[in-house]
Amino acid sequence: MFNVGKAISRNNAxxxxxxxxxxxxxxxxxxxxAIVAALISxxxxxxxxxxxxxTITVQAILIGFGFSVMFFLASGYNTEEKAKRNSIEDEIKEERLLKLSKEIFYNISYFNLVAMTSLAFAILLLLPSAKDAFTSVLSLAGATNAPALMKIYNISNAILYFSIVACFYFTTIESGYTFGRMVGRVGYLFEQKIQN
Known part of the structure; x- marks a missing residue:
């Protein structure tokens, strides 16, 4: 089962x-x-x-890329290639590439987690406002003229909206950074594999 805390700690490592x-x-x-996300918000x-x-379109495409690289890494190394290596240097290089593959796997897991969270915040922001539903409930309760309740609703709605927008921007920034780092590491891994 996927463990969010473990994915974050493995990426951080x-x-x-x-x-x-x-x-x-x-x-x-x-x-x-987080500060930049709050300022943008x-x-x-x-x-x-x-x-x-x-953002939804781009994140969906990048998640697909992440999963394709993840499946490639999960397929592992060719065992016949390992058997052909004779020198200690080749064994050390192979161990380092295997470690890098595992780390990239963790980076991709983290990226997918953050990108899907960004998608969730984007979808939340696309949902229609609950103001009409709130005023309907007030009118059903007989409180059609309740300016204090509407003021509380407006303040809490503004705080909630700001929080969701800030979280959306934060997860978008974090997923962009993670994706860029991941692409650099995957490029290095493939370059090393080609040289072997």
């Missing part, structure tokens, strides 16, 4: 300096992304339907 093998701190980047005005439709 792939951030390290290749020379020293020391972990690289990722939280400053995440905090910066504050400055966003008007309907987002065109942006959301484009």
């Amino acid at each position: 792939t951030f390290y300096d290749f020379g020293s093998n020391k972990r690289v701190r990722i939280y400053p980047r995440i905090v910066a992304s 504050v400055s966003t005005q008007g309907p987002l339907n065109d942006l959301l439709a484009g």
